[in-house]
Amino acid sequence: MRVTKARIFCCLVIFPFLSVFAQTIAVNSFELPNGLKVILSPSNDMQAAAVCVYHMRGVRNDPPESRGINYLYQYLMFDGNENLEPYDHVLFINKMGGTVSGRVNYDNSFFYELLPAQEINVALWLESERLKSLRLQDRNIDYHKNQIYGRINRLWESNQNFKAQTWVNAKVFEGSAYEYPLYGDLNKIRFLNNDRIRENYQNFQNLANILLIIAGKFDINELKAGINKFFQDIPPGRRQQNPVFGVQNQGKAYQVKNWLIPGLKKNFVVYGIKSPAKISYNFIYFDFLRYYLTDPRFARLDYFLNTVNKLNVEIESSFTDYMEANCLTIEISSPKRINLEKAKYVMEKEFQALSTNLISNSDVKSIRSLMEIDFLKSMAQLEERCLRIGEFYHMFSELNFFDAQLKRLRKITSYDILESAKKYFLKENQVVLNVYAEEK
């Protein structure tokens, strides 16, 4: 009797604290008999839900002789199936005020619907329809092949920056899974074999490589019934050996190249900095450096170049966010070549300073909280939360990462950043492309 009372008492004492922990993002999962893994992340304080299909396959899984195949699915996935006409999928969701989107990347592919919570079954039905019977007829495949060719070709012809960034990316990722553009070889995309595209779709929609992730408000019993109804009759996929992610070795050699373009209005330089993989322990520290230098809310690079040195240059940056290797691209442009050369000098000095001096504690604190706020905001957005859960499971086969991620963020110190800068801001980690106007 006394033991029972003690237990009850313990429960009473522990309960409130459990509920404090319950504040973190809850994630749980189950598997259907056909092998489809379903991941749920409930949030009952809203009236919306997101249904996401995360394919653990992307452009890196393209057969070497047919690069660009998986990228085509990004468009074909909206082009109808046995029961739906092209763009019916979008129409259905738009009509209820929802949004639909999707993309195919190197490591993964991700399609989602964000919609009112009570309509969740519509999204489940739509997603199951395209997994079962995507329309892959010659006519629509050819249409999208031509569309992609036309769009990329126009960019290639008219946009020197696009050309330059493609070149830098190819050099940064030479020999890795990310070496080729998402669309493969532009000259070959129109000649991809349609039978090969249909055949490859069997791998793309293989349930063993798919995660169905649902976040937001739902009734667990109704949801399970819906999932069973729409997904249980999809034939089980053969579980393939998922690629075990490993940090890819990016060659260490400083590469610099000059292009002279007649009639170019603005000279520019593109830096490609080889950066740690998303699965790497160092990723979070390099991400900190990226925030410090290029995030518009902090933009220290802009401050050094334009405020301190008054060079009046434009700065644009992007980050690849891949799982096995990454590239931070910084593009600096100016109509005056002398300013560009000065900017390059200042940037080099800044990289050196970051590798030798500690960042001030107030800057560390400020960026840490900025990163934490961004992380929390992304977890508040349902579709973004689904993507993060899927990526984390894909990389580490774990579901609960929220607390661990926050803990790591809060522990970043200026010494971690110094070590990261020492490692990644070396000259041999850079690919530099100078694009200058050709003088007559």
Add this chain to the structure above:
Amino acid sequence: MFMPKRNSSNRCLFWILGGILLLLGAGRELFAETRLFSFTTSKGLTVKVLQDNNMPFIHAQLHIFLEGNAQNYTSWAISQLTVMNMFVRELNSPPSNLLGMLQRQGNDYQVEQNPEYIKISMNFLPDRLAAFPKLLKEIFYYQSFHLKKFNQSRENFWSLYSKNKDWRKEMAFLLAYQQIVGNFYFKGLLFQEFVNKINLAQLRSFLLKTFRPDNAILIIKGKINPYFILGMIEKDLPQPSPQPAKAKKEEITINASRKVFVLNVNSPELPAIYWFDTAPAVTEANYLPYFIGNFTLFGFPGGRIYKSEKNQFLMAGYKVNTEAYFLKNFTIFCNYLRLNYNDLENFLLLVDQERRKFAVQPIERKEYLDALNFYIGRAQIDTNRFDFGLQGEIDRFHAKSSGSLPARIGTELFQEVSINRVVQVMDEQMGNRHKSGGKEKGVVVLIGNAALILNNLKILKPDTIELLTD
């Protein structure tokens, strides 16, 4: 059975303690939903706290009101320069106290401006809540203007203004607003010649008149103890100086008649069309009929412009986006898209043709239900946004101060908006007006290469076009 008295009282104490802890735990669950607390501080600042205990960070919006109906070209430039000097991160040399505080707060802030208000929104972690009232004080009693920074802001006005924002849309909105309200007029882009004439004293004077607690509303959402934040604000905000006598406000007269502007921008991108229409304020019952009408016309992909049989070009290839600007006394709907130069006129004619059709082909039941369905669905999806609920509070605040009907937002509106009411309102807006030979409505702004745009406008009358150059 004998039990010592001491044990019995201990047990009793344990049970009580356990019960209290249980209540505390359950209390968290009971208060999981968002609760609203409204205050007005002794300094006149309206504070609305949306307590949401599930939110892991805090979102705050400070709206400082500008007299939209008293704007002119110079005052617009003054307010832009003031905001730049206070908040633009690139102008932090020498460092200002305000930017330092914002950085310590987390640096996740954004400042937007339209002719009616300046909106400062920010996100920060709960451990920075105690520092927030001091930040507010620094905003309201800013004293860090610096001549060097001021000169920099004038010299680099355009690059600072257009950085990290969709300046095309913002310019298009300003052009439409001035046309609709009719109180100031852009001859060209803003506006180096006007900017150069401004001096620092004008900024100081603007700041004194405008950045006052009694001319602002603060809405703050997150896991917040409302009484704690109120106490801190009361403690930290000093008494504002007496308010200067306000000039009598002119009543806004909305002029929604048709005007087409062309804004010349040399860019390789496709030209953009922005189509603006005015509607009642979101808190008024007539807002929803306008929403339904706009959706029936432009809604992608089921709107009338997509279904038109006389569609001369492939409208299906273009998606029209819709955005609503909720202003104090009215709403402006903006429908926009990018399209090929040779499709510009086709699109404009198609929209006009479909608008006129409302007179002979009123909104049908299916269209009405589709629009309502969309409206309810979008409102439900918006509950996913971390700033959900804030705009509603701003609208309620305006409705109260302008003496209009009590706020009725969301599903409550549907009970009063029948299809007949929608048909009647749309007929007033587009049908009868057109039939009686009145002027067409809607302000159109075309942004792109002006020469190419003009070459491609063959039927539209040239006197309806204003050419603006960058």
